Amino acid sequence: MVKIVIDAGHGFNTPGKRSPDDEREWSFNNKVALYAIAKLQTYKGVEILRVDDPTGKTDVPLTTRTTLANEWQADVYASIHHNALNGKWGQHSGIETYTMDNPTANPKSLEIAGAIHPRVVMAMGISNRGMKRANFHVLRESTMPAFLTEGGFMDSTTDITKLRDDNYLKAQGEAIAEGLAVYFKLQLKPILEEIPIIVGQQSENHFYRPSMQTIINSTIDVLIRLENKQEGALSSVWRERLAQGTLTNSDAIGILFVALDRGLLGDVK
Numbered sequence: 202m203v204k205i206v207i208d209a210g211h212g213f214n215t216p217g218k219r220s221p222d223d224e225r226e227w228s229f230n231n232k233v234a235l236y237a238i239a240k241l242q243t244y245k246g247v248e249i250l251r252v253d254d255p256t257g258k259t260d261v262p263l264t265t266r267t268t269l270a271n272e273w274q275a276d277v278y279a280s281i282h283h284n285a286l287n288g289k290w291g292q293h294s295g296i297e298t299y300t301m302d303n304p305t306a307n308p309k310s311l312e313i314a315g316a317i318h319p320r321v322v323m324a325m326g327i328s329n330r331g332m333k334r335a336n337f338h339v340l341r342e343s344t345m346p347a348f349l350t351e352g353g354f355m356d357s358t359t360d361i362t363k364l365r366d367d368n369y370l371k372a373q374g375e376a377i378a379e380g381l382a383v384y385f386k387l388q389l390k391p392i393l394e395e396i397p398i399i400v401g402q403q404s405e406n407h408f409y410r411p412s413m414q415t416i417i418n419s420t421i422d423v424l425i426r427l428e429n430k431q432e433g434a435l436s437s438v439w440r441e442r443l444a445q446g447t448l449t450n451s452d453a454i455g456i457l458f459v460a461l462d463r464g465l466l467g468d469v470k
Contacts, residue, residue: 279348
């Protein structure tokens with residue numbers, strides 16, 4: 202069993218952590234975290250612990266985050282962030298991945314970051330600022346290998362177009378998950394086959410039985426779209442369960458039906 206900590210850095214209202222247009226870093230971090238979690242759940246032998254507040258309402262203290270990770274005896278700590286230079290729009294751009302700046306730091310951190318970084322660069326399609334070292338709390342105080350990604354600049358006129366596109370955030374989250382899967386040699390869960398169900402005597406009528414992962418992906422898309430469309434459209438408890446990996450098949454299907462019943466998705470593109 203591989204135990205993976207996911208940390209969507211900061212909280213929604215953390216001062217200074219936003220774009221010049223007041224887009225919150227946590228919102229970008231959270232979407233990437235959700236997509237990473239969804240992808241990781243397609244692999245066998247994985248447990249996931251999210252140590253930030255999945256609602257974004259509270260900026261969980263860094264000491265609390267690393268204490269949770271250490272007590273859980275995680276195998277890796279993944280901290281997801283997005284960068285800013287000076288809070289003003291500019292031409293700066295790029296992806297950075299950090300590990301601990303200490304000669305005694307766990308060498309596995311650098312190996313894991315090496316599997317993550319190029320995949321994130323490729324997923325986002327922006328410049329590569331390289332792998333770097335820093336004395337960040339979550340890298341220093343975690344007892345397991347740890348890395349911190351900066352998935353683009355929120356105050357970059359180049360990067361912000363990608364950060365505003367959920368397709369790129371999904372690609373970034375999946376890149377992080379795939380890098381972890383490669384390093385830990387994870388194997389994909391068997392994909393549930395689409396089983397045709399015959400209705401009456403009409404063999405041409407078939408129904409689609411989706412896999413759990415398909416349901417999870419659809420639910421993530423719905424939740425993210427609803428956040429962009431209407432404040433409080435659905436209870437935050439569902440997003441919390443999704444982030445914590447406790448959302449059931451029935452929960453996910455119920456969310457989709459409620460969203461459709463309320464007509465909340467009719468004009469969402």
